[in-house]
Amino acid sequence: MPLRLDSAQADFELRFSQLLAGKREASQDVNDTVAGIIADVRARGDLAVAELTNRFDKAGVTPTTLTFSPDEIAAAAAQVPANVRAALQTAHDRIKAHHEKQKPQDSVYTDDLGVTLGSRWTPVDAVGIYVPGGLASYPSSVLMNAVPAHVAGVKRIAMVVPTPNGEINPTVLAAAQIAGITEIYRIGGAQAVAALAYGTDSIARVDKVTGPGNAYVATAKRQVFGQVGIDMIAGPSEVLVIADSSANPAWVAADLIAQAEHGAGAQSILVTTDPRLADAVEREVDRQLSLLPKQALARDGWDEFGAIITVASLDEATELANRIASEHVEIATDDPQALVSKIRHAGAIFLGHHTPEAIGDYVGGSNHVLPTARSARFASGLGVLDFMKRTSLLGCTPSALAALAEPAVTIAGVEDLDGHGRSISIRLNR
Numbered sequence: 001m002p003l004r005l006d007s008a009q010a011d012f013e014l015r016f017s018q019l020l021a022g023k024r025e026a027s028q029d030v031n032d033t034v035a036g037i038i039a040d041v042r043a044r045g046d047l048a049v050a051e052l053t054n055r056f057d058k059a060g061v062t063p064t065t066l067t068f069s070p071d072e073i074a075a076a077a078a079q080v081p082a083n084v085r086a087a088l089q090t091a092h093d094r095i096k097a098h099h100e101k102q103k104p105q106d107s108v109y110t111d112d113l114g115v116t117l118g119s120r121w122t123p124v125d126a127v128g129i130y131v132p133g134g135l136a137s138y139p140s141s142v143l144m145n146a147v148p149a150h151v152a153g154v155k156r157i158a159m160v161v162p163t164p165n166g167e168i169n170p171t172v173l174a175a176a177q178i179a180g181i182t183e184i185y186r187i188g189g190a191q192a193v194a195a196l197a198y199g200t201d202s203i204a205r206v207d208k209v210t211g212p213g214n215a216y217v218a219t220a221k222r223q224v225f226g227q228v229g230i231d232m233i234a235g236p237s238e239v240l241v242i243a244d245s246s247a248n249p250a251w252v253a254a255d256l257i258a259q260a261e262h263g264a265g266a267q268s269i270l271v272t273t274d275p276r277l278a279d280a281v282e283r284e285v286d287r288q289l290s291l292l293p294k295q296a297l298a299r300d301g302w303d304e305f306g307a308i309i310t311v312a313s314l315d316e317a318t319e320l321a322n323r324i325a326s327e328h329v330e331i332a333t334d335d336p337q338a339l340v341s342k343i344r345h346a347g348a349i350f351l352g353h354h355t356p357e358a359i360g361d362y363v364g365g366s367n368h369v370l371p372t373a374r375s376a377r378f379a380s381g382l383g384v385l386d387f388m389k390r391t392s393l394l395g396c397t398p399s400a401l402a403a404l405a406e407p408a409v410t411i412a413g414v415e416d417l418d419g420h421g422r423s424i425s426i427r428l429n430r
């Protein structure tokens with residue numbers, strides 16, 4: 001049963017804050033395990049990576065077989081049916097077209113003192129993409145990570161994917177092929193993140209690690225941050241649907257189920273102004289779940305983290321959406337534009353009855369790697385800027401330096417950094 005809340009209830013604030021607190025931090029056990037794995041990979045390199053991969057994934061690898069050969073990639077990709085390849089190609093092309101529009105412009109200008117100021121964008125040199133789940137991994141997530149990296153101009157993209165029992169989902173390798181990734185390792189977990197961050201004999205280290213994963217992967221990314229950059233901690237998926245009486249209960253229910261089927265902590269929330277819609281959606285979710293072939297995962301997700309909240313107005317709905325800061329927010333009303341500017345915290349917003357979140361997961365063109373667990377308050381979804389960095393440019397003429405010297409030397413003085421002041425004043429009157 002989902003949690004049922006009504007904002008008019010006396011204990012609403014308490015129960016709502018319990019809902020907000022529902023997501024948990026990595027346990028100390030996971031932190032310690034991951035720290036041990038990272039230390040082992042740093043000390044013993046490929047040998048440790050191979051041993052850990054065999055322990056956790058039963059992958060049957062040796063230090064010399066961690067890499068997929070070009071023939072293995074081609075053979076796996078060749079098993080993928082033509083219609084699946086075509087769908088992945090459509091997704092790739094649409095994601096690429098949208099992300100091209102995110103490319104930042106360099107800018108340089110000279111101000112009235114004669115100081116030249118600019119911002120220059122350059123790509124990260126080498127990126128490691130984590131593709132979770134082995135057999136259950138998502139080819140769409142390969143595209144969502146690789147395409148913005150390519151658009152940014154990243155020269156080297158290394159992909160890691162675990163192969164439980166030595167098996168790989170061939171569609172993942174087909175997606176990698178479509179995205180132009182040729183460097184792929186059959187490793188996962190904290191050992192893969194450590195190998196990417198610190199390097200081994202067979203895996204050159206990268207500058208940034210991106211991609212979602214389980215608690216071990218997320219904790220490893222946290223622990224290697226600083227040695228390398230990371231994108232974000234993208235955890236279990238979430239959707240919040242804002243709906244009024246114009247919404248179709250069957251469609252809303254289908255969208256809630258779509259998120260719940262990600263399992264392991266996935267969260268689906270409906271916020272509605274219409275109590276009759278709330279009841280109808282609850283019945284519909286039950287009905288549709290019973291028709292799903294793999295209903296257990298979605299039912300667990302819905303029972304554990306599902307919620308239906310009734311509110312007095314759409315304004316109140318947007319306030320709750322901002323407090324929840326969900327990964328995905330759907331606006332299931334006839335006039336979504338009237339609400340969109342009121343939603344300040346969301347990884348992605350889906351406008352109107354004909355924009356199910358799942359279209360964004362695959363072929364809409366926007367990125368599906370998005371901030372979860374309320375981090376949309378301060379973070380954005382994956383995009384081209386995650387694979388670039390901005391360098392500032394500054395240039396003074398003699399007269400511009402002279403004009404700025406006095407305040408700069410004054411600040412150096414109050415910071416007790418006479419060497420700073422002198423490096424400015426030494427240049428004056430020459």
Ligand SMILES: NC(=O)c1ccc[n+]([C@@H]2O[C@H](COP(=O)([O-])OP(=O)(O)OC[C@H]3O[C@@H](n4cnc5c(N)ncnc54)[C@H](O)[C@@H]3O)[C@@H](O)[C@H]2O)c1
Nearest residue numbers: 056132133162188189190212213214216217234235236369
């Ligand atoms: N937000 C997103 O965009 C998104 C997309 C896809 C998947 N996900 C998330 O990714 C996760 C996938 O999880 P997964 O487990 O299937 O795959 P995974 O690739 O994240 O993790 C598998 C690895 O975990 C490590 N591991 C497992 N048990 C361990 C243990 N006891 N000690 C040390 N290491 C251990 C192993 O090295 C194994 O290779 C899910 O949580 C899913 O929600 C999120």
Ligand SMILES: N[C@H](CO)Cc1c[nH]c[nH+]1
Nearest residue numbers: 138140237361368369370
């Ligand atoms: N909804 C997930 C997180 O945004 C991404 C995904 C991949 N495949 C299907 N869905």
Ligand SMILES: [Zn+2]
Nearest residue numbers: 237258262361
């Ligand atoms: Zn999804």
